[in-house]
Amino acid sequence: MVEQTVQIVSNERDTDLYFRLIARAPQIAPLVQPGQFAHVRILPLREALLRRPFSIFQVSGDTLSILYKTIGKGTEVLSRMRPGEELSMIGPLGHGFTVPQPKGETPLLVAGGYGMAALYLLAQRSPQKGIVFVGGRRRVDILCEEEFRALGWEVRVTTEDGSHGERGLVTQALLTELKRPMPGRKLFACGPTPMLKAVGRLAAEFGLPAELSLDEHMGCGIGVCLTCVVPIKAGDSWEYQRTCTDGPVFDSREVAWEAAE
């Protein structure tokens, strides 16, 4: 974990409300593990105080990139920042995905929307290529499909309106695949909470291990403010653990979704 001032190299619209930002972060980029995030202070925000967390998408030499959607004032302001401008970044943060061992399990990745970004480094660093299932509402919500194909992965796309790939939910496409008997599979997922819950249920139903990257509102990003807590099984009860430091990646069997409802 390092805090440094990073310079924006590029910040371009990807599709619709999605942007890709590349930053020169020489102290952070080489340390990044799949599934980790960067906590970014957007200095022009001023009266909006908190940092914003972003999954680290790609790493190359001393640069790293993030893929984000403009969903509020933080990301709106970020999307207007230009190359050469600076951000304060703390990273890499969080407990990421377990990269499969050589000749180990075959990874099946499941992404919803910008959840794809959190899975790219895992796909790149996994010794086995697998299948990535990506879903979104419309065609514009399907991101970085080509980057995954370029890694030699099979990509199965679903959209809710049928404008790209198969019509339906990403978990329907996953279910179809899981029904084909094949040994040694493991699920890795990042996306909206309802999707993660569905992936967790499918993993349980088919007896497969699954790692889920949770997306919670975050404050400090380093484990002190206790904003981003999620219910995690502990003995025969449960406790709140921090998405920022105990996660964001959790074993799906440990998450006690029902406890907090």
Added chain:
Amino acid sequence: MNLSVKIGTLSMQNPVTVASGTFGYGVEYAQLIDLNQLGAVVVKGIRLESVRGNPTPRTVEVTSGLINAIGLQGPGVDGFIRKYWPFLKELKVPTFINIWGTTVEEYAEVARRFDALGGVGALELNVSCPNIKAGGAQFGTDLKLLSQVVGACRKATKLPLITKMSPNVVNIAPYAKAAEAAGSDALSIMNSFPAMAIDIETRRPSLANVTGGLTGPCIKPIAIKLVWEAAKAVRIPVIGMGGIQTADDAIEFLMAGATAVAVGTANFYEPQTALQVIAGLRQFIQQKGIGDVRELIGSVQTGK
């Protein structure tokens, strides 16, 4: 040039510490800043038992501030001693342990446990958390209960006692005096303000707890006034806090009457803040030709 100040019998190498609940147990920040540069480390509130805390959402960002309703999630005395004390006791700077309970007896018992531990710098009594059903602000906004809690802890320990005050009173002076009379060695002013925010799309409160406590730069002027009023009312030192982001903010608190200051919410977004405040404070007194930071304390000129 002197930056050191005293809180009761305890010396701090400089007057800048951190606010309980914004700094975890210190160890979380150890990779980002040199903790030994601080005046003291202050840990999140601890009661006898472990505490699960409130449901989520627990915080919401508002203009120049943050509303939180964490509910004092924590490991309890035993969990704290096992998980965090081995790290904290090796620090060169004192650790202040923020304690609370749901009864006067529990406060005193927690104070006894930390007194027996040895090596603790001071105890800060949290009688002012707005986000828990029993304990917290119920003690800090009732003069009789406040005296009882401080008095019971005074009997339980010889450690310096700092009472963390609630801002949610009509006049803070009698509360400050009550804590002093019951044996408090210092006052922390202040805890968060009761506050609320609403999501207008869903018509739901932004926090699961409905209400929470407001902190951050937006509360600083209110905190300055409370520090000024309390410092005039008592002879014991005041630790001022509320929205400090810069050395200038800290100097304002000192001039209002604070002997020391604590950086709070800013730790969440800029972990270097406390160290920047120390550096800026040093620079200020150098530039003004002031030999001793204590010359700033209460130096505001309110006369004509």
